[in-house]
Amino acid sequence: MPITLSINGQPRAVEADPDTPLLWVLRDELDLTGTKFGCGQALCGACTVHVDGTAVRSCQTAVGDVGAGKITTIEGINSREAQAVQAAWRALDVVQCGYCQSGQIMSAVALLTDNKKPSDSDIDAAMDGNVCRCATYQRVRAAIHDAARRLEA
């Protein structure tokens, strides 16, 4: 049955059962492959997107439950916070394999949107659900602080 979703500011109609995880609708139906499949159980955060500005795990979000929620994926971020986060990530060369980084960035943008100057423990709390097997955590942390400084400027 067709479902209309708001994705990156555009209405998008998709054919999908309501129980389909949002992740697979994004990836398989809409070709938005920046959102990654890592665990399928909301244990790793690679699939993180924003629904109404809140970071959610799209692998455990049924598409039928999204309703009129405004979905933003890595392809659609362009807020001041997002630009600061991406600039900081590039300046500090955070990425290694990169597979988790869309999710890391989506969580970081959500954090900085709510909290302009997160402490280390705020970062632990907001980012502990985002696994990086390359263990780029030190640079993720530094880049979040760097992005916060960019936002102050």
Added chain:
Amino acid sequence: MNAIFKASDAALSRRSLLRAMGGIGIGLVIGADLAPLGSAALAATPEPAAFNPFVRIGPDGTVTVIIKHLDLGQGTATGLATLVAEEMDADWAKIRTEFAPLNPQLYGNKIFGGAQGTGGSTAMAASFDVYRRAGATARAMLLEAGAKALNVPADAITITSGTLIAGPKSVTFGELAEAAAKEKVPQDPPLKQAANYALVGKDGTHRVDNVAKTSGTATYTQDVKLPGMLVAVVAHPPRFGAKAGKVDDAAARAVKGVEAVVVVPQGVAVLARTTHAAMKGRDALKVEWNEAGAEKRGTDALRAEYRALLGQKGNVAESEGNVDAAFAHPGVKVVEADFEFPYLAHAPMEPMNAVAQITGDRVTVWTASQFPSADAPGAAAAAGTSPDKVTINSLWAGGSFGRRAVATADFVVEAVSIAKAHGKGVPVKLVWTREDDMKAGYYRPMYLHRVKAAVDAAGKPVAWQHHVVGQSILSGTFFEKMMVVNNIDATSVEGATEMGYEVPNRHVELTSPKTGVPVLWWRSVGHTHTAYAVETMIDQLAKAAGKDPVAFRMDIIKDPRLKAVLALVAEKARWGTSLEPGRFRGVAAHKSFNTYVAEVAEITLLDKGYRVDRVVAAVDCGFVVNPDVVRAQVEGGVGFGLGHAMQDAITLTDGVVDQANFDTYEPLRMSQMPKVEVHIMPSTQPPTGIGEPGVPPIAPAVANALFAATGKPILNLPFNRQTIGS
């Protein structure tokens, strides 16, 4: 999207194919490494001009560097491209990279005897000269063409950021590309002196994958989508070695979107139009497994068998002096310990996957191919064709840690087997779920070690007896013939043999039992366990000798480079200075893959447990191409090694793997990551590897800090299996 994946765009595909075929212009190979491409087919189009198998320049001045080693995150694409950009005086902002197609003659790894592949931290060591020469060759050809275009002698031209300048006249790489590619390929182009490097060895050369991987546009295997492609999800047997018996696929076929169900040697595959439908179909399958040949032992049973083997004679891997006489000498202090190391999964963020399409007698594979020279024959055999009919398109890898380099090409073979069984000629994308990936085997083997060592009355080590029991990684693979000598798989004992310390009497034995659990190299291979046993024993010996762990090591280290990194890390970590109450330091130093790393860990002992606060590392990996990539690899290696040392193990109950996802196999998370500080030893020695060598010292450094804190050595990994606390 990469052009490769727009297969619907016939023109692009055709040109890509022409390019690839041009790249196999074996007849035109001049010199050892560089083959100029036949440019006739290319000249008629605005396609990038190919200067050699490693460099293409587009009309817009984009320089594409063909990367012959897979970048699994370790920064190889950046490092190799930097060498080309440096030699060419190219504009770093205009550098792009592409992974090399299957072609061992052009893209083989000399350290692997010419096989095309990535591993053992060899990429930079094997390819440093190749890429410098590739860049220098292209530069010389651009200079020749530039001299004609500007009508000046070549030596009147300077090149800056991709522009050739002679007085008031200038011309860009892009403008010259087509003409320059037709210039004669120089035999021995001059290479830059290190003193003139602008990019190499400098900070500020950012990763080439920086933008793509922060905007969601980098293409991984999981992201490949081709016209008509089906997604396959496979029901795998619960025990290694089992095969599908009776299959009831009626419910699976009834799932909307499911197109086919096929039985393959690896299990039962459900092919569907979407990933979700394939997963639902797989869940709906009813399969009876034939477990006649299956491994039914659990890790408890294996451990008991290994423990019994520890007490028996093994094969001698190394022997010097007479350990028995040394142990019998009056006045020596003997320390004995048994160690246990569990099976470990690689669990990279991207579960294993591959896309395969069989068209007639040809097979095309899209995957992050870490070992094309194994993936090609594997794919060919599964398709019933010959390796020369295989095309491999390699993509960014969402991690590997060794998992994507498999002699059996397991997941590539699975994808091709499904495509073959399906038989419709459409592309098939094999998707493993996290659970599939975790339970698929190819683990770092479980090992038991027994070490007996002694110091004399003066506090010097005099004897070291070491027995390692655990599966051989190489046995049963095509490496066995070359690399298993006198029943010794060197990867099982490396680091215990050729130990970095002066011990006059040494005896190392190895026993390699066989089990049905597939095993594989895992980031730093044998050093993952040998460095732990050696470095924690050294601390026990230092204690027995009444000496400080750093001072004890400094007295007995043979190699001056290892000594130098230990001295550097001790200085930077302020070893020997006092710490706040509850905080402790531990040290470890180890050479692996010709790279020397020493690490000091600082921990805080808590009421229950401990916290790793800070790690200081010193590294000597020879000449450094990109210091920030080196730092990143050591930071990541520390985190990777630490997470597993603290909390990870793959266990089996009656042959069934107990772990499935990141709740039961717990990756290190942000809140557990210590502050890591990396110091690089300046060096003009040839570059060695950096992807792996940061891993081995971290577990023993932390264990030694815990030993300093509690007085009790930690003999079983992971640490958190035992009770630790103040």
